[in-house]
Amino acid sequence: MAEPIPANIVAQARGIVKSFGGEKPALGGVDLAVTPGKVTGLVGPDGAGKTTLIRILAGLMTPDAGEVSILGGSPAQRLDSIGYMPQRFGLYEDLTVRQNLLLYAELRGLPRDAQEAVFKRLLDFTDLARFQSRPAGKLSGGMKQKLGLACALVSTPPLLLLDEPGVGVDPISRRELWAMVAELTKEGIGVLWSTAYLDEAELCDSVYLLSEGELLFSGPPADLTGAIADRVISVTGFADRRRLALTKALDRDDVIDGTLQGRAIRLLIGEGHPVPDAAALDLGPDTKVAPTPARFEDGFIEKLGGGPEGTSKLAAAYREIPPSDAPAIEAKGLTRVFGAFTAAKDVSFTVPRGQAFGLLGPNGAGKSTTFKMLCGLLTPTSGTGSVAGFDLRRSAAQARSSLGYMAQKFSLYGDLSVGQNLDFFAGAYDLSGGDAREAIERVTQIFELEQHYKRNAGTLPLGFKQRLALACAVMHQPSVLFLDEPTSGVDPVMRREFWTHINGLVRRGVTVLVTTHFMDEAEYCDQVTLIYRSRQIASGPPDALKAQAGALTGAADPTMEDAFIALIDASDANRDEEAEAA
Amino acid sequence: MTEEALPVEAAKPQGSSRRRLLALMMKEYAQIRRDPSTFLIAFVMPLLLLFLFGYAVSLDPRATRIGLVVQDESAPAARLAEAFARSPYFSVTTLRSIAPARDLMVQDKVRGLVVIPADFGASVEKGRPQPIQIVTDGTQPNQATFIASYAEGVRTNWMISEMGMRGAPPPIDVSQRVWFNPGLQSRFFLVPGSIAIVMTMIGTLLTALVVAREWERGTMEALLATPVRMSEFIASKVLPYFLLGLASMALCTVLAITLFGLPFRGSVLALLAIASAFLMPALGLGLFISSATKNQFVASQAALFASFLPTFLLSGFIFEIASMPWPIQALTYAVPARYLIPALQTVFMAGDVWPIILPNIAIMLCFGMVFFFLCFRATRRSLDA
Numbered sequence: 001m002a003e004p005i006p007a008n009i010v011a012q013a014r015g016i017v018k019s020f021g022g023e024k025p026a027l028g029g030v031d032l033a034v035t036p037g038k039v040t041g042l043v044g045p046d047g048a049g050k051t052t053l054i055r056i057l058a059g060l061m062t063p064d065a066g067e068v069s070i071l072g073g074s075p076a077q078r079l080d081s082i083g084y085m086p087q088r089f090g091l092y093e094d095l096t097v098r099q100n101l102l103l104y105a106e107l108r109g110l111p112r113d114a115q116e117a118v119f120k121r122l123l124d125f126t127d128l129a130r131f132q133s134r135p136a137g138k139l140s141g142g143m144k145q146k147l148g149l150a151c152a153l154v155s156t157p158p159l160l161l162l163d164e165p166g167v168g169v170d171p172i173s174r175r176e177l178w179a180m181v182a183e184l185t186k187e188g189i190g191v192l193w194s195t196a197y198l199d200e201a202e203l204c205d206s207v208y209l210l211s212e213g214e215l216l217f218s219g220p221p222a223d224l225t226g227a228i229a230d231r232v233i234s235v236t237g238f239a240d241r242r243r244l245a246l247t248k249a250l251d252r253d254d255v256i257d258g259t260l261q262g263r264a265i266r267l268l269i270g271e272g273h274p275v276p277d278a279a280a281l282d283l284g285p286d287t288k289v290a291p292t293p294a295r296f297e298d299g300f301i302e303k304l305g306g307g308p309e310g311t312s313k314l315a316a317a318y319r320e321i322p323p324s325d326a327p328a329i330e331a332k333g334l335t336r337v338f339g340a341f342t343a344a345k346d347v348s349f350t351v352p353r354g355q356a357f358g359l360l361g362p363n364g365a366g367k368s369t370t371f372k373m374l375c376g377l378l379t380p381t382s383g384t385g386s387v388a389g390f391d392l393r394r395s396a397a398q399a400r401s402s403l404g405y406m407a408q409k410f411s412l413y414g415d416l417s418v419g420q421n422l423d424f425f426a427g428a429y430d431l432s433g434g435d436a437r438e439a440i441e442r443v444t445q446i447f448e449l450e451q452h453y454k455r456n457a458g459t460l461p462l463g464f465k466q467r468l469a470l471a472c473a474v475m476h477q478p479s480v481l482f483l484d485e486p487t488s489g490v491d492p493v494m495r496r497e498f499w500t501h502i503n504g505l506v507r508r509g510v511t512v513l514v515t516t517h518f519m520d521e522a523e524y525c526d527q528v529t530l531i532y533r534s535r536q537i538a539s540g541p542p543d544a545l546k547a548q549a550g551a552l553t554g555a556a557d558p559t560m561e562d563a564f565i566a567l568i569d570a571s572d573a574n575r576d577e578e579a580e581a582a
Numbered sequence: 583m584t585e586e587a588l589p590v591e592a593a594k595p596q597g598s599s600r601r602r603l604l605a606l607m608m609k610e611y612a613q614i615r616r617d618p619s620t621f622l623i624a625f626v627m628p629l630l631l632l633f634l635f636g637y638a639v640s641l642d643p644r645a646t647r648i649g650l651v652v653q654d655e656s657a658p659a660a661r662l663a664e665a666f667a668r669s670p671y672f673s674v675t676t677l678r679s680i681a682p683a684r685d686l687m688v689q690d691k692v693r694g695l696v697v698i699p700a701d702f703g704a705s706v707e708k709g710r711p712q713p714i715q716i717v718t719d720g721t722q723p724n725q726a727t728f729i730a731s732y733a734e735g736v737r738t739n740w741m742i743s744e745m746g747m748r749g750a751p752p753p754i755d756v757s758q759r760v761w762f763n764p765g766l767q768s769r770f771f772l773v774p775g776s777i778a779i780v781m782t783m784i785g786t787l788l789t790a791l792v793v794a795r796e797w798e799r800g801t802m803e804a805l806l807a808t809p810v811r812m813s814e815f816i817a818s819k820v821l822p823y824f825l826l827g828l829a830s831m832a833l834c835t836v837l838a839i840t841l842f843g844l845p846f847r848g849s850v851l852a853l854l855a856i857a858s859a860f861l862m863p864a865l866g867l868g869l870f871i872s873s874a875t876k877n878q879f880v881a882s883q884a885a886l887f888a889s890f891l892p893t894f895l896l897s898g899f900i901f902e903i904a905s906m907p908w909p910i911q912a913l914t915y916a917v918p919a920r921y922l923i924p925a926l927q928t929v930f931m932a933g934d935v936w937p938i939i940l941p942n943i944a945i946m947l948c949f950g951m952v953f954f955f956l957c958f959r960a961t962r963r964s965l966d967a
Contacts (some may be wrong), residue, residue: 057808060965079809080597090804094616095609106605107808109597135616151804 001294009033010159010190011057015068018052026052028213029066034159034190039181041204042194043296047462048210049342050194051087054163057192058084070159080108083157087164089148091106093137097128097147100136101154108155117285122150125180139362142173149180160184160191166200170362170532171519171561172568175450196489198297199561201522209300211491216303224299231269232294235278237286243503245283250500252276256273257298257496260503260524262543268298270306280292297492307496313446314474315504321353321479321511326389328353328480333383334373343369345534348385350526351513353479356506358525360564366534368408371484374513376400388480401430404473408515410465410485414458418449418468421457422475429476430503443471463494470501481505483514487521499524516525519560530567537571597809607816608809611738614822615794623788624830628780632834635772636842645673646729649683649692652676657701658744662714665740666696687719694718694729706744732797741840770845773838774926775899777831778919779890781857786871786889787882789908793819793872794881803965812963820865827864831857838930848929852939856925859943862950863918864889870957918949 011034019025027049034040040051055061056068059075059082070078101119108252110118123129126146131139136147142315145165152160162181178200181191185205192199193204201207202221209224217224236509238245246265252256254273269275278287287414295581301307329351336344344366351357359367366422372378376396383390390399412421422443426436444450447467452460457468473481483502487495495518502512502524514525522528522542529539538545542560549563550556614620652663667674675692677683686692695717703713716733718726796802805815835853838844867889875881895901896910897919903911914920921942928938 055803055965060803060806062964062966079807082807084807086800086803086807088800088803090801090807092609092613092801093799094613099609099612103605103609106608107597107602107805107810109601109809110598445656568756570790 006364008035010036011192011502012068012069013053013057014061016053016056016068018049018056018061018063022053024213025064025314026213026582027056027063030208030210030213030215031218032057032208034192035206036158036190037188038205039185039191039193039203041201041207043196043198043201043204043207043300044209044210045196045494047212048491049213050196050210050507051163053160054084054192054194057159058082058161077158080155080159081159083152083155085148085160085162085165087150087167089144091136091144091148091151094135096133096135097123097139098132099153100147104151105154110155118154118156122153124330125183126150127176137251142169142176145169145173146180146310154185156187156189158189160189162191162193164194164196166195166197170365170568171565173362174200175565197518198221198300198492199295201296207296209303211304216506217299221296221299225294225296227300228268228294228302230291231271232292232298233267233269233275233378234264234290234292235267235283235287236264236290237278237288238284239414241284243507245373246503247310247500247507248283249281250307252281257301258310259496259520261497262523262541262546266292268294268301268306271302277573302495302497303494304491307493308500310500312501313500313505314443315508317442317446318474318505318508318510319477321509323509324353326353327351327386328355329357329374329385329387329513331370331374331383334370334380334385335382336369336373336378337381342534344373344531347529347531347536348383349527349529349536349539351511353511354506354509355526356512356514356524358522358528359513359531360517360522360528361515361531362517365531367531368484370531371482371513371515373574375403375405375482385415402478403480403482404476404478405482406469406473406484406486408488410458410469412457412469412472415456417454418457418460419453421468421472422449425472426475429480431476439475439477443475447471463490466490466494466498470498474505479510479511481510483512485515485517487516487518495521519564522560530564530572532568535571538567599811599814601819602810603814606814607822610792610818610822614826620788620792620826624784624826626956627783628776628830628834629837631776631779632773632837632841635776636838646671646694646725646732647673647692648674648694648696648729648733649686650674650676651683651695651697652678653700654698654702656706658706659698659702661744662698662737662740664678665736666733667807669732669736671728677865687717693722693725694733696733701908704705727778770931772900773834773842773844775897775923775931777834777838777857777926778893778897778899779825779858780830780834781860781922782864782893782919784823784830785861786868787885788826789819789823789865790875790881790885791878792823793869794876794878797872797876798878806963806965812958812961814871816957816961819845819869823865823868824858824861827861828854828857844930846930847933847936852929852934852936853926855943856922856929856939859946859950860918860922863946863953865958866950866953867918870953870960873957873961889919892917896920897923899923900951921945933960 013030013032015139016027016030017025018027030049032053042053044050052061056414057070057075059079068075071081075082092103095103100538102123105115105118123132126149128143128147128150131143136144137245139147140442149165165177181193185191195201204221206219207217207221208215209548242260242263242265246260249255249265249267254270255274256270257268278289281287281289281444327350331349334344334347335342347370349357353545359370361367369378373380374387374392376399387399388402390402392399413424416424422440444453449468449471451520452464457465460468470486487498502514506512516522525542527539527541528545530537538548544561545567546560548556549558549566552566555562558566609746611884650663650666652659664674666672680697683695687695697714697715697717699713714737716730718729754856796805839846868885871884871888872881875884878922893899896914896917898914899919903914925939928935
């Protein structure tokens with residue numbers, strides 16, 4: 001007999017196992033409970049099993065083993081009590097905002113006389129009242145997300161399942177969504193919020209941390225961060241040598257993780273080691289060490305057994321890019337118009353040799369468009385650019401051959417083996433014979449691809465796919481590297497590994513242009529530019545942007561995300577003024 | 583954001599099957615109205631097909647260009663040449679020798695040659711058989727056959743009239759009557775055939791696409807998380823596209839009668855019954871394909887191969903089934919449109935001949951039941967692969 005379910009639980013899952021026929025089950029015996037009036041976080045990287053678990057709770061999949069109880073019944077018996085927002089929102093793009101709401105209201109049997117009141121409230125709540133008659137397909141990402149939430153809420157269910165509602169949406173919309181969900185929990189709704197953003201985990205009342213189908217942690221997020229609270233330090237005072245400092249720190253035995261934070265570095269000290277002082281770190285005479293609050297991500301890393309070493313094997317085997325005063329990447333007024341839509345407007349920046357430059361912004365802001373113009377994949381409507389000294393309009397082919405490109409999402413040949421992909425890209429980058437063999441051997445060793453050498457690239461675990469993609473992009477040792485969302489969805493240890501390589505390559509003189517929607521990753525860059533609604537709204541070193549945001553809002557120690565939001569607000573206000581003036 | 587509380591203890595849901603079905607159908611209607619491709623397939627494509635088959639494509643041989651090489655100066659030869667020139671089936675270029683005629687053939691200026699040899703008149707005088715030579719272009723086998731047989735026909739007619747001139751009674755008097763389509767106009771059977779194509783497109787292709795689209799865009803996932811039942815979902819797809827299919831069929835019929843002067847000798851009721859019976863297997867197949875594939879591209883390819891091509895090739899719409907080799911003939915029995923075409927042709931050209939119509943309707947309904955059974959089996963209320 002199973003134990004009775006406590007009365008204060010909306011949804012409970014015990015020992016859930018689900019396998020799709022792979023080597024590892026998607027879920028290997030997971031327990032979970034959602035309490036009313038609380039936000040329960042389901043946190044983990046892509047492929048951890050979050051979506052599978054949510055689908056099982058929503059009655060869309062049957063577990064191979066284990067039991068699920070929603071308000072004391074099976075999910076199929078409780079469909080009326082479950083509000084579910086799938087990852088892609090489940091909206092009918094041809095239907096208007098109102099028609100979508102009406103459809104879900106009718107399907108969920110919302111009493112007709114209550115409909116008007118509920119719609120009005122939901123539309124006010126989501127601030128969509130003005131767009132009622134707009135087709136859902138014509139809404140922005142943030143607005144779609146809010147409409148998806150509204151559709152899941154039409155019958156005010158006691159259980160609300162949200163599958164990665166925050167992914168790829170701009171930080172402002174994410175914050176608004178959190179505020180809405182907080183409001184809902186006040187009414188007693190139990191919310192399960194799945195996310196790959198670890199900073200969102202800290203906002204949850206309790207968290208289930210999932211990795212490769214296994215629970216690594218469950219409980220209030222403070223329990224996880226509390227355990228490591230006194231082991232996180234911020235180190236400053238080494239001016240421009242921050243990359244070297246991080247490498248040295250990470251190579252120490254007592255440091256299990258470290259990240260760049262503007263001019264500072266954050267270190268996580270391993271359990272059982274004393275926290276080192278400035279002298280012990282040996283990073284220079286002006287070094288200062290201060291404790292700093294632990295983050296959920298630190299806890300995750302510790303659960304995963306710590307991050308990688310600081311020395312990048314890739315960088316160690318890389319050629320030294322000769323110094324030069326000429327800029328490695330230059331964009332001058334790059335503009336691209338698609339029909340009536342301007343995807344990128346007047347984007348200009350210069351990246352000197354041997355720097356990491358970040359393009360930041362939410363999905364659809366124009367990052368990838370800018371990126372593609374600089375790679376010569378899209379012809380700018382106006383403006384010019386150059387890469388490694390080659391003009392994009394006149395010698396796009398030469399420009400392309402001096403850069404390595406890692407596309408957003410997996411863009412290798414999924415039905416070729418790892419080896420065949422490497423062979424192909426060696427050929428595509430003009431390596432032949434001995435050079436090709438040597439390059440392939442080198443990257444195979446660096447990225448530990450031997451074990452998967454004969455496997456089809458499409459079936460690799462996500463982390464290995466990303467490694468293979470990077471391996472293909474760097475085989476010909478280009479002087480400029482373009483990385484489009486290289487760390488999207490991978491676990492934090494893999495993210496560290498990527499940034500270790502990027503750091504190492506930059507120190508070798510490689511120029512790296514990277515796009516990301518993880519705001520904290522901007523801290524690794526020497527300079528960033530924020531792109532929002534097709535325009536560049538701010539540029540500069542991360543610390544300068546944070547300072548700028550601090551001046552705008554008066555906040556003492558803003559994060560990169562705070563800075564982003566403050567700068568977007570300022571830009572929106574500017575735009576409104578411009579619109580009024582016009 | 584509102585200060586007002588969102589009550590969790592909201593009024594109890596008042597869901598009912600009828601209400602959900604209605605909501606789903608309203609959604610489908612709104613989508614059909616907003617989606618230009620549905621409109622194109624349902625109303626513009628039928629028009630195109632009708633015009634194509636009604637005006638442009640004709641299987642009737644008319645005024646095929648041939649070269650007539652007259653090497654004989656006699657009166658009978660002149661009369662035969664005259665007969666060719668007057669034939670409505672040929673447009674004749676008369677020549678005196680083979681060489682230029684061969685050039686015309688090579689340059690594709692004529693599609694065939696008829697040679698009246700030098701001793702033609704003499705043979706006629708002596709009562710010997712009168713050989714003429716017919717040269718055709720084997721790269722166009724259909725046309726070659728037409729030319730050969732029509733040229734033969736012209737000669738036979740000529741022979742009969744020659745005999746009459748000599749006072750001898752013609753050997754047999756054949757009086758030809760063609761029933762139902764006295765003019766033997768191909769458009770009369772092509773137009774009902776195009777109705778079959780149109781209903782196949784709407785019933786199978788369009789339905790397959792719209793269901794696959796729900797899977798692809800992730801809306802299916804959201805629907806499945808509501809209390810909707812699978813039967814309600816399927817009904818919400820069947821009914822609107824059933825009506826759309828009938829509407830499109832009606833459009834075709836009205837145009838066929840008013841524009842192309844097609845006779846309509848049966849009753850509207852019979853036509854409606856036949857069309858409805860055919861839409862069952864068409865819709866069932868479309869739904870089955872889309873639930874099995876869940877992907878628009880694969881669904882469209884499968885629909886093309888499983889329904890559109892068989893309807894086109896194996897239904898007797900263009901190619902006569904009786905003249906196919908037996909394995910292919912056997913295959914045609916598995917094509918629902920095979921039973922639609924004779925029923926439709928009967929209603930248009932002959933009238934309400936129920937002994938022909940009813941068995942065909944019954945067979946189509948059986949197919950429909952099989953496909954719907956398969957469809958229910960393939961559609962599970964779950965995302966488990």
